[in-house]
Amino acid sequence: MEFGRIAETAGQALDLAGVIVIVLGALVATVLFLPRVRHRERFEDAYRRYRQGLGRAILLGLEFLVAGDIIRTVAVSPTFRSVGVLAVIVLIRTFLSLSLQVELEGRWPWHRRPRPAPREER
Template identity: 50%
Template sequence: MVGEPSGVFMSFMYYAALSMEALGVAVICVGVVATTGLFLYRSWVHRSTDHFYHTYRRGMGKAILLGLELLVAGDIILTATHNFNLQHVALLGLLVLIRTFLSFSLEIELNGHLPWRRPREDQENGNFV
């Protein structure tokens, strides 16, 4: 029929969605391993964990956020091309809602402020307030 996606297109979109999801999982796993390895190395060399802990948490949070973005992108592709019914759209909406909440929470935890409230620079000594 005219306007209906062909089998080749559907297969390509299916594998594209799976690739996005696999990439998202890989980003999270590699990010966790890399930031943990870097943290342990720096802590061992400098014999202190206090100085590097904030950097470790920040790197871990960034890896999780990027991985979540890729996972949601894969879910959007799969839902839009294969499972376009009310149940799957509702599930996608729930996943996006959870991802948004996690992203929002991680942003506050990592930066110490709401995403739309950037710290102001103190005019006297150049420090952020």
């Protein structure tokens, strides 16, 4: 089997993994959301947790999809045009990932998490 065919297969496998991660993540987030709403948990809290679970699944799936695009573009057909298309795709997906991460965590990825205040002992 030639290298180009192996790289194409690996890229397709990563694309499939990305789609599976997004679909399964959406299903799991939804399955976890429904009982929270039924058990009278505050809807806002349940909805926030649902969006966080869904967002995490999308972020992870996007990482797989970008990896598949990179492998196929660089290893299979490294023309100037295909690399340019890859750059645009990666730029768009990176923007989506950053936007999702800011929405999920409420901070930029390069900012440290705030440390909890030390508790006073009595």
